[in-house]
Amino acid sequence: MHIVKQLMAIPGVIAAGEYAYRGDRYSYQGALTDEFARMASILCRANTLSVNMQSEMLDSFAENSGLRPVQGWIVRGAEVTVCAVGNYFSFIENRDELLNDVMTIMRAKVGDVQDDLLVNLYARLGGDTREALY
Amino acid sequence: MDLQKLMDLPGTLAAFTYTDKGELQSHLLREGTELSEEMLDLLSRSCVANLAIAGLEARGWESLTGQTGFQPLKGFSVVGLEWSVVADGNCGVVVRNRDVDYEATFKALQA
Numbered sequence: 214m215h216i217v218k219q220l221m222a223i224p225g226v227i228a229a230g231e232y233a234y235r236g237d238r239y240s241y242q243g244a245l246t247d248e249f250a251r252m253a254s255i256l257c258r259a260n261t262l263s264v265n266m267q268s269e270m271l272d273s274f275a276e277n278s279g280l281r282p283v284q285g286w287i288v289r290g291a292e293v294t295v296c297a298v299g300n301y302f303s304f305i306e307n308r309d310e311l312l313n314d315v316m317t318i319m320r321a322k323v324g325d326v327q328d329d330l331l332v333n334l335y336a337r338l339g340g341d342t343r344e345a346l347y
Numbered sequence: 348m349d350l351q352k353l354m355d356l357p358g359t360l361a362a363f364t365y366t367d368k369g370e371l372q373s374h375l376l377r378e379g380t381e382l383s384e385e386m387l388d389l390l391s392r393s394c395v396a397n398l399a400i401a402g403l404e405a406r407g408w409e410s411l412t413g414q415t416g417f418q419p420l421k422g423f424s425v426v427g428l429e430w431s432v433v434a435d436g437n438c439g440v441v442v443r444n445r446d447v448d449y450e451a452t453f454k455a456l457q458a
Binding site: 267 | 356364383391397401404408410414415418419420421423424426427429432433435444448449450
């Protein structure tokens with residue numbers, strides 16, 4: 214089953230989708246309008262690039278520290294949590310065990326994100342992989 | 348914040364506190380871990396930056412969309428290949444991914 218469908222089948226998952234690193238291409242299911250999904254996609258791209266940049270800095274202090282390549286990130290809100298793994302995101306309610314379950318599924322379905330993820334994902338969109346990504 | 352309590356969370360490799368500016372204040376490291384004080388110092392700075400950005404996003408998202416439930420922010424986590432750093436307020440923990448319980452960790456940081 215596709216990861217987004219699988220996530221949406223879980224009670225408490227508000228929305229889930231796939232975003233591109235360009236931020237302006239996305240697909241989603243759930244309780245978001247098209248405009249909100251576009252904004253979520255841009256937000257996810259910005260956060261993903263930011264934490265990747267940070268991990269590269271950390272790597273200069275200690276190579277192979279275990280952080281790189283970054284797999285994703287989580288923003289924990291008061292009642293809602295946003296999590297991203299690779300180029301997938303989900304908005305979920307703060308229910309018991311839901312965050313752990315969603316992260317387990319996302320990590321398992323996306324697989325280990327590799328170092329060249331940005332280039333690979335961009336290529337999947339049909340873009341020029343040599344074009345600057347940052 | 349009782350760092351020793353945080354070290355009791357499953358898979359915790361390090362627990363640390365930092366100032367509002369991101370300077371490492373105190374820390375505990377699990378024996379045998381490859382993490383260092385220098386790395387925790389850099390992680391502290393990234394925690395402050397990421398929490399500030401996430402706070403901005405939460406406020407902006409609520410304002411633009413009218414959706415609620417994002418504020419007040421309860422933490423931010425960066426998920427690495429082998430471990431994750433989970434932070435809230437002026438405290439962070441580094442937790443091994445294979446043992447991590449994100450919900451318990453966020454909860455412990457708010458205690």
